[in-house]
Amino acid sequence: MKLDEKFTPQTWPVSPETQTLEGKNKFLGFWLFLGGETVLFASLFATYLALKDSGSSIKANELFDPVLVFAMTMLLLTSSLTSVYAIYHMKNYNFKKMQAWFFITVLLGAGFLALEVYEFYHYVHEYHFGFKSSAFSSAYYTLVGTHGAHVLFGLCWIITLLLRNSKRGLNLYNAPKYYTASLYWHFIDVVWVFIFTVVYLMGMVG
Amino acid sequence: MTNEQMNNVNVRHAYEFRRKKSAEEMRHQVITFVLMIFLTLISFGAVIFNEFIPVKFVLPFILLLAVVQVIFQLYYFMHASHKGHELPMFFMYSGVFAAFLTILAMVTIVWW
Amino acid sequence: MSSITAKKGFGAILWEYLTTVDHKKIAHLYLFGGLFFFALGGLEALMIRIQLLSPDMEFLNEATFNEMFTMHGTTMIFLAAMPLLFAIMNAVVPLQIGARDVAFPFLNALGFWLFLFGGIFLNLSWILGGAPDAGWTAYVTLALDSPGHGIDFYTLGLQISGFGTLISGINFLVTIINMRAPGMTFMRMPLLTWTTFIASTLILFAFPPLTVGIFFLMFDRLFGANFFNIAMGGNSIIWEHLFWIFGHPEVYILVLPAFGIFSEIIPTFSRKRLFGYSSMVFATVLIGFLGFMVWAHHMFTTGLGNVANAIFAVATMAIAVPTGIKIFNWLLTMWGGSIKVTVPMLYALGFIPSFVMGGVTGVMQGMAPLDYQLHDTYFIVAHFHYVIIGGVVFAIIAALHFYWPKMFGTMLSEKMGYVTFVFLFIGFHLTFFIQHFLGLWGMPRRVASYLPGQGFELGNMISSIGAFMMGIAVTLLVINIIITFVKNKKVDNDPWGDGRTMEWAIASPPPYYNFKQTPLVRGLDTYWIEKMEGKKELTPAEPLGDIHMPNNSIIPFIISLGLFIAAFGAMYNPANIVKDGQPWAIPVLIIGLAITFGSMLIRSLKDDLGYHIHKEELEEEGGKA
Numbered sequence: 001m002k003l004d005e006k007f008t009p010q011t012w013p014v015s016p017e018t019q020t021l022e023g024k025n026k027f028l029g030f031w032l033f034l035g036g037e038t039v040l041f042a043s044l045f046a047t048y049l050a051l052k053d054s055g056s057s058i059k060a061n062e063l064f065d066p067v068l069v070f071a072m073t074m075l076l077l078t079s080s081l082t083s084v085y086a087i088y089h090m091k092n093y094n095f096k097k098m099q100a101w102f103f104i105t106v107l108l109g110a111g112f113l114a115l116e117v118y119e120f121y122h123y124v125h126e127y128h129f130g131f132k133s134s135a136f137s138s139a140y141y142t143l144v145g146t147h148g149a150h151v152l153f154g155l156c157w158i159i160t161l162l163l164r165n166s167k168r169g170l171n172l173y174n175a176p177k178y179y180t181a182s183l184y185w186h187f188i189d190v191v192w193v194f195i196f197t198v199v200y201l202m203g204m205v206g
Numbered sequence: 207m208t209n210e211q212m213n214n215v216n217v218r219h220a221y222e223f224r225r226k227k228s229a230e231e232m233r234h235q236v237i238t239f240v241l242m243i244f245l246t247l248i249s250f251g252a253v254i255f256n257e258f259i260p261v262k263f264v265l266p267f268i269l270l271l272a273v274v275q276v277i278f279q280l281y282y283f284m285h286a287s288h289k290g291h292e293l294p295m296f297f298m299y300s301g302v303f304a305a306f307l308t309i310l311a312m313v314t315i316v317w318w
Numbered sequence: 319m320s321s322i323t324a325k326k327g328f329g330a331i332l333w334e335y336l337t338t339v340d341h342k343k344i345a346h347l348y349l350f351g352g353l354f355f356f357a358l359g360g361l362e363a364l365m366i367r368i369q370l371l372s373p374d375m376e377f378l379n380e381a382t383f384n385e386m387f388t389m390h391g392t393t394m395i396f397l398a399a400m401p402l403l404f405a406i407m408n409a410v411v412p413l414q415i416g417a418r419d420v421a422f423p424f425l426n427a428l429g430f431w432l433f434l435f436g437g438i439f440l441n442l443s444w445i446l447g448g449a450p451d452a453g454w455t456a457y458v459t460l461a462l463d464s465p466g467h468g469i470d471f472y473t474l475g476l477q478i479s480g481f482g483t484l485i486s487g488i489n490f491l492v493t494i495i496n497m498r499a500p501g502m503t504f505m506r507m508p509l510l511t512w513t514t515f516i517a518s519t520l521i522l523f524a525f526p527p528l529t530v531g532i533f534f535l536m537f538d539r540l541f542g543a544n545f546f547n548i549a550m551g552g553n554s555i556i557w558e559h560l561f562w563i564f565g566h567p568e569v570y571i572l573v574l575p576a577f578g579i580f581s582e583i584i585p586t587f588s589r590k591r592l593f594g595y596s597s598m599v600f601a602t603v604l605i606g607f608l609g610f611m612v613w614a615h616h617m618f619t620t621g622l623g624n625v626a627n628a629i630f631a632v633a634t635m636a637i638a639v640p641t642g643i644k645i646f647n648w649l650l651t652m653w654g655g656s657i658k659v660t661v662p663m664l665y666a667l668g669f670i671p672s673f674v675m676g677g678v679t680g681v682m683q684g685m686a687p688l689d690y691q692l693h694d695t696y697f698i699v700a701h702f703h704y705v706i707i708g709g710v711v712f713a714i715i716a717a718l719h720f721y722w723p724k725m726f727g728t729m730l731s732e733k734m735g736y737v738t739f740v741f742l743f744i745g746f747h748l749t750f751f752i753q754h755f756l757g758l759w760g761m762p763r764r765v766a767s768y769l770p771g772q773g774f775e776l777g778n779m780i781s782s783i784g785a786f787m788m789g790i791a792v793t794l795l796v797i798n799i800i801i802t803f804v805k806n807k808k809v810d811n812d813p814w815g816d817g818r819t820m821e822w823a824i825a826s827p828p829p830y831y832n833f834k835q836t837p838l839v840r841g842l843d844t845y846w847i848e849k850m851e852g853k854k855e856l857t858p859a860e861p862l863g864d865i866h867m868p869n870n871s872i873i874p875f876i877i878s879l880g881l882f883i884a885a886f887g888a889m890y891n892p893a894n895i896v897k898d899g900q901p902w903a904i905p906v907l908i909i910g911l912a913i914t915f916g917s918m919l920i921r922s923l924k925d926d927l928g929y930h931i932h933k934e935e936l937e938e939e940g941g942k943a
Contacts, residue, residue, distance in 0.1 A: 010221040018290065021496070025421040029492045031294030032522060035301030036484065040526035042305030043563075046312035047534070047545065047556055055544060055551015070250055077246065081239045084283050088232050092225065131543060135551035138543035142533070164923055173927075186284045190276050196246075197272035201253045205264050293495060297519070304523040304563075304610055311559050315614070315622045 005171060012093035012170075017179035019172050030180040034187050041191050044143040045198060052203070055134035058127050060203030069200045072115045073192065076151075079108035080189040083182045090178055095170045098178070102158055105185065109155050116148050140199065147195055150188050157181050238282040245271045337870035339423035340830055345409035345725060347430050349718075352401035353796075355437055359398050360792055362390035367749075367785035370778050373770040383766035384451035385468065389444075391454030392472065395568070396479055397437040399710050403575045404429075404486060406717045407514045409725045411490065413821035413828060414508045416499025416837045416856075421492035423868045424921075425485050431878035432482030439885055440475030443468050453764060455565070458546040458557040462538060467889055467896055473536040474885040478878070480525055480532070487521030490514055499820075500859045501839030505599065508819045508843075509592060512599055513578030516606040517571045523610070524567035531560030539895045540888055555620060562613040570609040573705065574602060576713030577644060580666050583720055584648050586816050587663035588655030591843060594647040601640035601647075608637040618689045627686040634684030641677060645670060660814065661735030665716035668743050669708055676704025679754065694764070697757025703750045715742070715795065723813045723826040728806060734798040742791035748784025752777045818846040823856045831865045834858075834936050865931040877917045884910025 018024045053059045086101035120141070123129040131141045158181050165174050249268045256264050281287045286295055326334070335343060365386050369378045378386060412420055420426050443449040450472035452460040461469045494515045498507070507515075535557065537543035544550035546557055585592045592598060614622060614630040648670060657663065679701040683689050692698060715738075722730045756777045761768060768774045812822045820837060821828075823845045835858035841847050848856055887907025892899030 010217050014224060015290075024496055025492050028294060028496055029421065029488055031291075032297050032488050032491055035294075035297045036488070036522045036526050038298065038301040039304045039308065039523050040530060042308045043527045043530035043560060046309040047530070047560075049309065050312045050316045050553060050556055051545070051551065054553070055547075055549075066250060066254055070246075073246055074243070077239070077242060080279065080283055081235065084235045084239075085232070088228060088235075091228055131541070133544075133550075135544040135547065135553070138537065138545050138552075142537065142543070142545075160919065160922055183284055186279055189283075190279050193272050193275050193279070197249060197268050201249055201268050202265060204253050205256050205261055297491075297522075300519070301523055307610060308527060308559075308563055311563070311614070312556065315626045316553060316555050316559065317621070 007093060007171070009093040012091075013172075014091070016090070016170070016172055016175035018176070020176070023172065023176035023179075026176045026180055030183055034183065037187065041143075041146075041194075044139075044146060045194065048139045048143045048199065051135045051139040054136045056129070056136040057134075058129055059206075060136075060199075061206040063123065063127060063129060064200045064203050066200070066204060068115060068119055069196055072112050072119075073196050075108050075112040075115070076189050076192050079105045079112070080186055082108060083185045087179065087182050090170065090175060093170060098170070099162055099166070102162055102178070106155055106158050106162075109151055109185075113148060113151055113155070116144070116151075120145075144195060144199065147188065147191055150191070154181070154185050154188055157184070235282055238278050242275050242278055245275045334870070336875055337427075337872045339419075339427045339868050339870055339874075341408045341412050341420050341423065341426060342725070342827060342830070344426050344430050345405045348401045348405035348408060348433075349725070351430070351434050351437070352398050352405055353799075355393050355397035355441075356402065357792065357796070358441065359390050359393035360789060362386050362393065364785060364789055366390060367782040369766060370768070371782045372779065373768050373772075373775060375767060378766065380766040381448075381451065384453075384764070385444075385449035387764055388451050388453050388456075388468075388472075389441075389449045392440065392450070392476070393437075394706075395454065395572070396476060397433070397440070399572050399706070399714070400483065401433055402714045403517075403572065403710070404433075406579065406714070406721060407490060407510075407575060409721055410821055411511050411514050412493065412497075413724070413824065413832060414511050414819050415494060415497060415502055416820055416833060416839065417493060417497040418832045418836075418865065419868065420489050421497060422489050424871060424874065424926075425489050427871070428874035428877060429482040429486035429489065431874045432485070432881070433479045435878040435882040436475045436477070436479030436482065439478060439882055440471050443471035443475075446471070455561060456535065456557075457561075458535060458538070458554045461535060461557075462546055462895070465896070469535070470539055470889045470894070470896075473532045473539070474889060477529065477532050477536070478881050478885065480529055481881075482878075483521055484525045484529075487518040487525070490518040491522065494518075499833075499837050499839050502844075505596070506839055506842045506844075509581035509595075509598055509602075510575070510578035513574040513581070513602055516602050517574040520567045520571045520574075520606055520609060524564045524571065527560045528564035531557055531564070534560070536888070540891060540893065542893050542895075555617075558617055558620060559613075562616045563610075565616065566613040567606075567609045569702075569705075570605060572710045574605065576710045577602070579713040579717045579720075580648065580669060581644075582819065583662045583666050583716055584651050585843075586720075586814060586818055587658045587660055587666075588652045589658070589816055590651055590655035591818070591846075592647065593650040593653075594643075595842060597643055598647055601643040604640040605637060608633060608640070612637060612684075615684055615686075615689070618686045619693045631684050631686045635681055638677060638681050645674060658816070660719075661730070661732050661739065662716040662720040664736065664739050665712045665719075668739065669712045669716075672708030672712065672743075672746070673705060676701055676706075676708050680705065692757060694762055695757035696753040696761045696763055699763050700750045700753035700757060703746075703753075707746050707750070715739075718795075720814070722802070723809045724821055725827060726802075727808050727825075727827045728802050729809050729813055730798050730802050734794060734801070738791050738794040738798065741787050741794065745784045745787025745789075745791055749781050749788060750784070752780045752784075756781070812845075818843040820844050820856060823848070829939075831867060831931060834865075834939075835862055836860050862933055862936055864933055865936070866928055867931060868928045869926055871921075871926065873917050873921050877914050880910050880913030880915075880917065882910070883913065886910070 013019050016023075018027050082101050082105045086098045086105065089097040089101060129137050131138060161174070161177055161181055168174065249271045252259060252264050252268055280298075285291065335347060338344060365378060366383070369375050369383055369386075408420070408426070412418070446467070448466040448468045450456065450464070450468035452464055452469060456469060456472060494507070494511060534543070534545040538545050538547060544552045546552045546554045548554070581592055581598060611633045612630055614626060615634045618627050618630070648666075659667070679697070683692055683698065683701060719730050719735055722728065756774060759773055759777075761774050768778070809826055811825050813826060817823070823837070824833060837844070837856035838859035840857065845856065884907050887903045887905070887910055890898065890900040890903040891907065892903065
């Protein structure tokens with residue numbers, strides 16, 4: 001019975017996330033979902049590129065600030081590394097360290113979101129660049145906002161995992177859950193790499 | 207389950223080997239991370255100092271850097287280089303193909 | 319859950335279906351949901367044909383006519399054809415690969431309830447202010463200006479249904495990749511499984527652009543965004559691209575499972591294996607791949623330019639090649655076989671010429687210069703009805719007859735089936751063949767009436783008569799179903815006698831765990847191999863043991879209900895384009911989303927590990943160890 005099975009670091013399987021059929025299915029299903037999300041974000045990017053600067057008195061190269069974006073990028077990139085650390089500890093059957101590194105990931109992710117909220121607030125109040133202001137603004141907020149919503153969902157997911165499993169320790173039932181959560185988190189970072197490149201950097205170059 | 211019967215010495219050796227491999231992989235991850243920071247810095251640099259570099263060069267350059275960074279993320283952080291990832295990667299590349307077509311359409315055959 | 323079938327009351331059966339996660343019961347749900355919406359869509363079609371019976375008919379006014387053809391198309395594609403195909407795929411594919419259920423039974427149920435609530439939401443538009451009226455394609459130049467909430471019912475309803483479809487697509491992919499019985503390599507999978515696999519891949523990649531496009535339309539209409547608002551810098555061609563990047567793969571999502579169904583039926587009733595299995599697989603994959611590269615052939619007249627038009631025209635013509643390969647393979651399967659013209663086989667025989675007719679007019683339309691003449695005429699209407707009815711509808715009805723015993727343990731009446739086919743086949747050709755000519759003679763589509771003296775009268779009259787014949791056919795089909803339920807005459811595991819694949823080796827209907835012991839697959843047409851060796855059952859791949867089964871759950875129903883409620887809140891929110899915002903709207907939106915996400919949270923927090931059927935119970939039912 002999955003929940004009862006007790007392991008030691010020596011007996012813990014090399015790939016705990018795919019030891020059960022459930023785990024294998026979750027692993028594959030999640031990668032496929034990420035494939036679909038790739039096309040989803042591509043549609044958002046494509047629309048953004050088509051509507052860049054359109055209908056807006058304020059243009060991309062006047063709007064974006066490199067310092068803020070760099071800070072956000074560093075936070076998210078580091079959070080991706082900390083989630084790798086968490087899975088490393090999962091593979092080594094070190095539950096406490098895994099939880100700790102996931103918690104740090106959540107903090108960094110929350111920091112990213114806080115900066116993003118500040119950024120949006122700044123645009124709306126300083127530049128009157130709101131969701132309804134123009135086609136460009138609608139496209140921008142939908143693309144970057146959808147990414148932000150994904151970050152928020154990821155944070156809620158990881159927090160739920162941390163809380164729910166705090167008294168359980170690691171087993172073959174929750175290992176796939178942690179693994180897919182970390183895959184999701186990496187994917188969000190992948191999308192951000194394209195966002196900061198295509199939206200912010202390309203926007204600032206003009 | 208995949209736990210086989212092993213005597214104590216074998217178990218310890220196998221375990222130590224696993225730990226070493228894991229630690230080695232973790233070193234790779236940190237190197238990857240540092241490279242990614244580096245790539246990010248170069249991208250930002252290229253844009254901030256774009257008075258010295260023509261725009262026509264900067265745009266494809268930072269896109270290329272982004273793609274390289276994503277490949278690192280996929281293959282190292284997301285373990286796509288490990289065994290058992292063939293089908294997921296096949297579907298991921300198919301998704302990338304559909305994504306590419308969508309973006310291509312929107313930047314070429316949408317009226318300005 | 320005991321293995322003894324207890325006599326259940328109506329309430330217990332209702333609860334069982336509300337909470338089921340069993341792919342076989344979910345198939346029943348999709349079947350009856352799909353048939354209900356098919357009837358609705360058919361009524362909408364009859365309304366259209368009555369209005370067009372004679373010139374200047376005043377049966378429906380222009381506004382209602384617009385609603386009618388919009389709802390007919392939207393209902394038939396999203397709420398009838400897709401669910402009916404999902405019914406067949408759910409009922410059959412796990413059995414064909416020797417699995418006990420799909421990879422994610424809970425998500426399977428969720429997919430169904432999302433479809434149903436989305437469909438109900440969309441159809442509530444009829445009584446809540448007006449149905450959508452901008453065509454099933456909802457081009458935003460019209461859709462943004464549509465008065466009333468019709469388009470909002472369209473966007474919100476399809477968004478909810480669309481999530482369900484995407485979830486189900488991933489489910490089938492994982493099931494087929496991970497849960498095949500030992501010995502079943504990819505190249506030993508039956509064609510219905512292969513086409514389900516490719517169609518599910520198409521779903522995975524085609525639905526996200528639709529999701530994005532619908533979100534844009536929703537945001538524009540309900541929250542003041544400007545994606546398509548030209549005055550604020552928006553661009554309406556973006557909608558067309560996103561819609562058709564979805565829309566073209568969508569028609570392959572519809573037709574590939576149809577091809578798969580015929581690839582099961584034709585070998586069975588020719589008593590001969592499928593000719594050219596490898597090339598059939600290859601053709602399916604190629605159709606799936608090319609299907610993503612042709613979408614702008616729906617946009618030839620929008621001004622994309624000569625280069626773009628030429629590229630898409632060539633790609634469109636290319637896609638006819640793998641389809642042609644399939645047609646020849648079916649014909650060569652029949653050649654030299656011992657053909658038994660059962661009702662499913664009759665539909666297969668009717669499908670081949672009908673679908674080919676639709677296919678060749680498709681290639682004609684793929685020539686961009688000709689499409690300038692044909693676009694928005696009845697020629698296009700004729701083309702797609704030929705491929706959809708000749709392909710998908712014939713396949714669905716054939717599959718209903720073919721798989722009815724496997725789904726319900728009874729057989730639909732063959733005699734009534736023949737009569738139904740005759741009415742349907744003749745009615746279908748009467749309705750749509752003449753429409754090719756109406757289109758060539760200049761009759762535009764989506765127009766509520768035509769003037770006398772243009773030469774359209776006779777053609778439309780013939781077409782409408784054909785439509786009524788099709789209505790009679792569908793009525794006969796429904797009567798057939800009802801009589802079969804009433805008679806309730808049970809049949810055995812292989813009622814057609816010539817079953818080749820594994821679903822025919824187990825009882826009709828199968829026990830809830832499908833296979834007592836996972837079967838060993840020794841080759842293509844696994845059951846046929848066993849039959850040829852004189853065996854009555856499949857070779858088992860494992861000893862008799864405990865079987866792990868998932869628990870039922872009401873949560874999928876509640877998650878879908880939450881989104882249904884939230885949709886009302888979104889529609890009537892104070893920022894909407896119709897300017898009839900209600901104060902209760904935002905709270906309702908939040909409550910609906912809270913129900914959905916709250917249920918998801920409950921699902922995550924409360925362990926649901928399923929239950930075990932013990933070996934002893936299975937042995938009681940005569941299993942071997």
